Amino acid sequence: MIQLYHVYKAYGGDQYALHDVTLTADKGDFLFITGPSGAGKTTLLKLIFCAEPATRGQLLVDGVNLQRLKRSGIPYLRRKIGVVFQDFKLLGERTVFANVGLTLEVTGRPRAYIEKKVRQVLRLVGLDAKENHLCCRLSGGEQQRVAIARAVAANPIIVLADEPTGNLDDEITLEILELFREINRRGTTVVLATHNRELIRKVPGAKVGMLRQGRLVAAGVAKQVMAQRSALEMSSQGVL
Amino acid sequence: MIQLYHVYKAYGGDQYALHDVTLTADKGDFLFITGPSGAGKTTLLKLIFCAEPATRGQLLVDGVNLQRLKRSGIPYLRRKIGVVFQDFKLLGERTVFANVGLTLEVTGRPRAYIEKKVRQVLRLVGLDAKENHLCCRLSGGEQQRVAIARAVAANPIIVLADEPTGNLDDEITLEILELFREINRRGTTVVLATHNRELIRKVPGAKVGMLRQGRLVAAGVAKQVMAQRSALEMSSQGVL
Amino acid sequence: MRLGLLVYFLRKALGNIRTNPFLSMVTLSTIAISMLILGLFSLIYLNVQQSLHQMGGELQITAYLQETVSSEQAKVLRSKVADWPEVEGITYISKEQALARFRSQLREYAGILEGLKENPLPASLELTLMAQYGRSGNIKELSTRLGRLPGVAEVQYGRKWMAKLRVFVEVMKLVGITVGGLLLIATIFVISNTIKLTFYSRREELEIMRLVGATDFFIKAPFLIEGLLHGLGGALLAAGGLSLLTLFLFSHLDLPLRLAMMAGSLPTGQLVAGFLGLGLLLGVLGSMVSLRRFLRP
C-alpha cells in the first residue's frame, strides 16, 4: 500500500530530514513510526500524502508513483488518505461538524449521508455533544479528537496519524488506539507517528519503524523492536 | 503566590468550565493540574494570567487581586508569569531567537543581555543549533521546546506550563521536567497541567490538583493523590 | 455543473460570508466606495461634456455674402452648404435681421447707428458645426471652402473667447479621460488588493482545504461566488449611493445649475445595469486572480 525506496528529503539546506529510508506498509498493516523529536516522523508522513516532494528516491502509495503524480492528481490521492496532523489544522472559526464533514464534502457526498456519518464518528471520539461548537473554543484534547474524527470520517484506505494522543489522557488515549485498531482490522492501513512507547506496547503485532536524525535505525514487529531498543538503551547507558 | 477561592468560570453558556475551585500554590510550590480532556486545566491557567476573567470567585496572584486589576496593569502581571501554551502560540514567521527573545524585549532588556540569555535557555532545551530557523519550519517537538524556552527566559516568578511535553519523547520529557524542577528549586512557582501520570510520579513531593468537569475532585501531595486515585479507579471499575 | 453543486457552492459562499463578516464587510465596502467614486465621476463627466458640447455647439462660422447676392440666391447657397457633413445647422441672416441683431446685442454701440442713412451690414449664412468637426484644423479648411463659393464675400469664425472655450473643452476632455482612466485602474487595483488581503488572511483555510483532498475547482468555486456576491452587493450599494447623492446635490443647486444638470444625464436603469455588471466582473475576476496566488503549490 505504501512503499518507500531509498527516500531522501532535504528542506532547502544540505541537512537531510530523511536519509535513505526504505519502508513498506502493506494493505491492512498497522505501522508505528517512532523516534525522538526532530527525527523526521512528520516529514515521512508529509511525503506520503504529497504535502512535500521527496528530494530523492521512489514513493508508491496505493500503486501510484508519487514522483510522477501530476498536480491535478494530488487531491484524488489525498481522498484515499485520512491525516491527523500534529498541529490539528482545524478551521478554528468553523464548527466541529463543519470540520469533520469537510473531507466528506470535498468528495461530493450527499448532505444526509454527511450528517449521519459525522455524528457517528463524533460519537466514536466522544464529542457528539460538541457538534455545534466552534473549534477554536475547544480544549486541546477536544481539538485533537476533532482532528482524529475528520481523518477517519471518509473511510480512507490509509490513515496517517501524527502524535494523535499527545493532548489526551490515558483513558481516551486507549479508546483512540482502539478506534485505530478497529478501522485497521477492517482493512485500513494505519501509520501512527508517536513518542508514546505505551501505545506501541499495546499493539504488539504492529510494525515499527524507528527514525533517528532522518535515518531508519530499526524496523520490524513491535515486540521485537521494543525489546531490541531496551537492550540498546541499556547498553548505550552502560557505555556512557 | 497563587490563590483561588471558590472560582467559577463559564464561557457564555450556563455550563461551567470551572466550578467552585479553591486552590493555593505558595511561593516555590510545584503544582500539577491534572484531569481528563476538557476538565478545565487550560481554563484554570488562563484565569491565572488574565487571559480570561473569572465569572465568580476571588483570584490572587503575587498579592494582586485579579478581579480588581485594571487593563493597564495586566501586562505587568504577565511579565511575572512565564506561560507554555498548549498550542505553543509562537510567531511562525519569526526565528526561534526572536520568539524566545520576545519576553525579554517587552521588558526592555538590553540587546546584549537578550542574546546571552536566549542562547542559554535554547541550550537548556537542546535547540541552540536552530536559533535562526523560522518557527513554522520546526518539528512539533522543537516548537514545543521553543515555547518552553520562551516561558522561562525572563526568569518569571511563576511558570505555567500547559501540557508541555505532549509532543516530546520520553528522554526529552525527563530533561524538560528536570528543567522545571531546577527553576522550581530556585524559588519559582511552577504550575504544570498534564495528562501524563509518569510526570507526576516523577515529582512525588509536588502538589496535585485534579479536575473533572470543572470541579476539583482531589488535591494534595502527589504521592497521596496518585495512590488515592488508583484506589478510586479500581473501585469505580469494580462498580461498573 | 450540476445544479445541486451550484446550490452547494452558493451555500458555502454564504457560510463563508457569515463566518467572516469583517472580511466581507471590508470587501463589500471597498467595492462600493470605489465604484461610487467611479460612477460619480462618470456621471459628472457626462454632464460636463454635455454642457460643454452645448456651449461648444455655438461655435459658429459666419459667411458674409456679397451685396449683389439676392435672397433667393442666398437660399440656394444655404441648402447647398446644409448638405455638407460637417454642418449641423445653418441660418440665413438678411441685412435687416443683421441690423436688428446689432441693435439688440450691441446696445452699447447703439449710438453708432444714429448717424446712418442706409444699412451697412451684409447678409450672412451662420453655420453651426457638428461637435466632432470642432477642431481648429477642420474649421480652417471648412472656412476656406466656404470662401471659395460664389457669392461669399468673407468668412469669419472663432472669436477670442470661443477659441478659449474650445481649448478649455479640449483640456476638460483630456482631464476627464485621464482621471477617469486612472480612476478605473485605481479601482481595479484597490479592489484586487483588498481581495488579495482577505485571501491572505484566509490562506490557512485554503491550505487546509487542499490538504483534505479538495480539488482547486472545489476550493475556488465558493470563493468566486463569494466574490460575485460582494461585487454585486458593492455595485448595488454604489448605485444606491450615487442616486441618493445626485438627488441630494440636485435639490441643493441653484436653478440655473439645476437646469444645466438637467441637460445632462441622471443615473438610469441602463447605467445601474452596467454598474452591476462591472461590479460582478470586478468581484469575480478579482477573486480569481487573487486565488491563483494562494493556490500555487
Added chain:
Amino acid sequence: MRLGLLVYFLRKALGNIRTNPFLSMVTLSTIAISMLILGLFSLIYLNVQQSLHQMGGELQITAYLQETVSSEQAKVLRSKVADWPEVEGITYISKEQALARFRSQLREYAGILEGLKENPLPASLELTLMAQYGRSGNIKELSTRLGRLPGVAEVQYGRKWMAKLRVFVEVMKLVGITVGGLLLIATIFVISNTIKLTFYSRREELEIMRLVGATDFFIKAPFLIEGLLHGLGGALLAAGGLSLLTLFLFSHLDLPLRLAMMAGSLPTGQLVAGFLGLGLLLGVLGSMVSLRRFLRP
C-alpha cells in the same frame, strides 16, 4: 521617549516589513495609488479653476460715462471705484480707444463706421471683479451702485455667453469640491480598510505580543512607525508618479493646451511636502485606528 527605544521600535518596524513583504507591498501601493489619484485630481482642479478664473475674470462691468465728463473727472471716478473691495481691476477707455477697439474687434461691422462724421461711442470705465464677488446677486448690486455715481450714464454687464460661462464655472466648482471631497473620504476609507486587513491577518501576532506581557504602547509603537514608513513611502511614490504623469501629459499636449496648463500650477516642492505630510498622517492615523480595533480586550 528614550532614543534607544525609538531606534528599537524603528528596527522592529523594519523587521516587520521584512517579515511581511506582501502586506507591506499592498499597504504601500494602496496608499500610493490612492494619493496619486487624489493628487492628480487636486492638480487638475487647481489648473481648471485657474483657467476658469482667467476666463471668468473677464466678466466685466462697463460703466458708460456721460458725454460731459472730462478725462480728468473720469480719472477721479476711476480711482474712487478702484478702492471698492469687489473691484479687482479698472480701466478707463476714452472715446477714441472705444472706437479703435470697435474697429479691430468687430470687424464684421466695420462697414457701419464708413458713414460716420463724428465718434458716437461713449467713454467708459471697465471693471473686472474679484472672483469671490462674481455671483450674479453681487454684480447686480454693484452695478446699481455704479449707476448712481455722478457722471455715469449707463451700466452694462453679463453678455449671454458670459452668464453661461459663469454657470459653468459654478458647476465646475461644485463638481470639483464634491468629487474632491468624496475622493479624499474614499482615499482615507480605502487606506484604513487596507491597514485594517493587514492587522487582521496579523491578529495572532498582536495577541501573542499581549500574552507575553507587552504593553499596548510597546505593541503599537513599531506598528505606528511601520504605518509612518508606509505612508511616507506611498506619498513619495505618488509624488513621483504624479510628476512623471504631468510631464508626460504636458509633452503630449497641443501648444494651446500646454499654454493653458502653464497658467495653472505644476507640482512644486510645497505640494510634494504637503503630500508627504498627508501620506504620513494617513499611514499613522490609519494604523492607530485599526490597531485599536485589534487590541481591544
